[in-house]
Amino acid sequence: MQVAGVDVHVEGEGAETLVMVHGWPDTYRLWDSTVAALKDRYRCVRFTLPGYDNGKPARKPTLDELVATYAAVVDAASPDEPVTLVIHDWGCVFGYQYAMRHPQRVKRIVAVDIGDTNSKAFLASLPLKAKLGVAGYQLWLALAWLLRGNVGTAMTRNMARWLRSPSDPAPITWQMDYPYWMAWTGGLKPSVRVAPECPVLYIYGERKPFMFHSPQWPDRVKANPASKVVGLRTGHWVMLQQPDAFNGAVRQWLDNPNA
Template sequence: MTGLIRKIVDAVSPHQSVTLLVHDWGCFFGYEFAARHPDRVARVVGVDIGDTSSGAYLRGLSGKEKRMIAGYQIWLAVAWKIGPWWPWLANRMTRYMARTIGCRNEPSRIGWQMNYPYAMGWFGAHGGLRGVGRVDKLLGVGMPALFIYGRRKPFMFHSERWLDQLTRAPGCEVLALDTGHWVMRQKPAEFNACVRAWLDRSTSLV
């Protein structure tokens, strides 16, 4: 995945580093790309997914929150696993969970093939996710970052320690909007204004 991102970055901006704007699993893979290729990334806008690979995040979750996260992620990982044999069932499972957690995309645009990151995490598919970079060792430590998250969720995808780290780091900001996980869909005008303002302020840093 990071190799694919590298090809895209090199194609659209061969001579200058880029700004990554990433959300959900895009954050996970985008942060990993930035960790592996810091010379190609000038700054990052991360949306709703923070330091989920850190010990501070895991320690901050309650038992109920851990069960909720495992419940929906394992469900989607299983859907990916059975997809090649029973795609109709895998799609039904995936679209059911999407509705349950409030995803606003059209069901026809949601398929079991999208669930491979969950299978990587829980079943070790495609080599698994071990050895990934620590985003809390990257953003706010020399790389400007804007982190925007929705405050109306049953659990968060970041630790309070990481928010404090970003808030204190030069060139970094943290913004909480009155949304759920799909920040840019639920508050598009406010989201776009926040991102535009930060990009304008941080231009002198890149």
């Protein structure tokens, strides 16, 4: 179905709905193996972020518009029951904002590799080298968004290769870079502090130059007895680099929320 200008893909017949949202530089196909592992019991709903589909016109949505897209998809996919969000990268950034603004519509969250990145604690935890590294790749991609066209796409694909993205490079274009432009031009403000009250499964890659969460974040997650934190020996794209371990951890938590 099509909702709010995006194509929404639905697989599975389970009673519980999972809404899966990717980040940069991916599309809804990021979740292929996860859907295959879960669709026998769960209804899996996924979409490509607005503007990320290079077969459609470029878009530069606001934070409010992105949250509204999540809301429209959730309401269309599961009008009567709250959903479980399964989110990664920028899908987490925007998904957390949706969950904080609409807590009654989110039953639980599976968050992958992005925690409290809008907190003072996270910024304070980064050493100078990490801060320079973050600024370097984000400003590069913000510039690619500004330049657009073949130059912007070449810059984007080069950065994806440099960051060792395991995703298919063919769909990657400059159109995917608007979150970085937002980040450096005030487009992510005002954002709500990330502190979900629902149960959270936080899965992150341990083999990275730095974490995308503060040292306090795992303890905050585990303060809820129904929540869990899992670290895997991967980089940022956990679901692609160790799909069996990732899908197994997600399935076990979803099937046994009290385990």
